[in-house]
Amino acid sequence: MKKIFTLIVLGGLLLVLLSSISELPPIGDRTNPSYNEIAEYYISEGAEDTGSTNLIAAIITDYRAFDTLGETTVLFTGIAAVVSLIGVFHHRKSDKEEEHHG
Amino acid sequence: MDDLFVRVITKMILPFIQLYGVYVIIHGHLSPGGGFSGGAIFAASIVLYTLAFGLKPGQKRMPHKVSSKIETGGIIFFILVGFAGIATGYNFLTNQEAGFPMGELGSVFSAGLIPIVTIAIGLKVMSTIITLFHTMLEEEG
Numbered sequence: 001m002k003k004i005f006t007l008i009v010l011g012g013l014l015l016v017l018l019s020s021i022s023e024l025p026p027i028g029d030r031t032n033p034s035y036n037e038i039a040e041y042y043i044s045e046g047a048e049d050t051g052s053t054n055l056i057a058a059i060i061t062d063y064r065a066f067d068t069l070g071e072t073t074v075l076f077t078g079i080a081a082v083v084s085l086i087g088v089f090h091h092r093k094s095d096k097e098e099e100h101h102g
Numbered sequence: 103m104d105d106l107f108v109r110v111i112t113k114m115i116l117p118f119i120q121l122y123g124v125y126v127i128i129h130g131h132l133s134p135g136g137g138f139s140g141g142a143i144f145a146a147s148i149v150l151y152t153l154a155f156g157l158k159p160g161q162k163r164m165p166h167k168v169s170s171k172i173e174t175g176g177i178i179f180f181i182l183v184g185f186a187g188i189a190t191g192y193n194f195l196t197n198q199e200a201g202f203p204m205g206e207l208g209s210v211f212s213a214g215l216i217p218i219v220t221i222a223i224g225l226k227v228m229s230t231i232i233t234l235f236h237t238m239l240e241e242e243g
Contacts (some may be wrong), residue, residue, distance in 0.1 A: 047207060049197075049198065050131075050197055050198070050213055050214075050216060051131075051197075051198070051204040051205060051207055051212050051213040051214060051216075052131040052132070052212070052213040052216050053131070053132050053207060053208050054130065054131050054132055054133060054134065054135075054136070056134075056136070057130050057131045057136050057213075057216055057220065058131070058213075058216065060136070061130075061131075061136075061137075061215070061216045061219045061220060061223075062195075062197045062213075062215065062216055065184070065195035065197075065215070065219060066184075066194060066195055068219070068223065069177075069180060069181070069184070069195070072176070072177050072180065072223060072226050073177070075226060075227065075230045076173070076174075076177060076226075076230075078230070078234075079173070079230050079233055079234060082234055082237060082238070083233070083237055086237050086238065086240070086241045
């Protein structure tokens, strides 16, 4: 039952993704949605808006600062995962040592 | 690593690496670089110190308690700075409209929010790399 449900969900996802691939614009086309006026806006107004001469810093810490907050949260999640896997083992070892002393 | 040359060279080169890391962080809004790369350079100095002198002196230089405090402090500082925008009636993490001093274009003390956020990111990246490295070394030894 579980396997059939998984197959149905994955098959539906496959259909959705394949149908969206056929709708994608050709790579490098001039009329792509990614080549819009935002890039020109950043170049012409970025220094005035943010006061920063480094345009990349202006984008990642001013225009997209919330995205950068998410990036730092990724770092936090990574270190939480590593310490929860490795650090727990370390604490258990130190507990045993305390038992030996006592 | 018990090598005299490595230790002497590490001691000589360490302040320059750290100075360069601080430079990259502080000039993040003026020149290529920023919080992520500057924090990584600063963390590389501590990683080098730990590699040359062993885990115990490395942990004495940057204890786990301190680095975890810096890490959580960096992100809390980031979020609190962002709330200044809400307090003045704009969006989260607003820069110019929220009343941050903009300064002169191209000087170190300019761009309002950006250097503050860059310093917070630098502290966070630095402590994350050091904590990961020390934790993984603890596991091994």
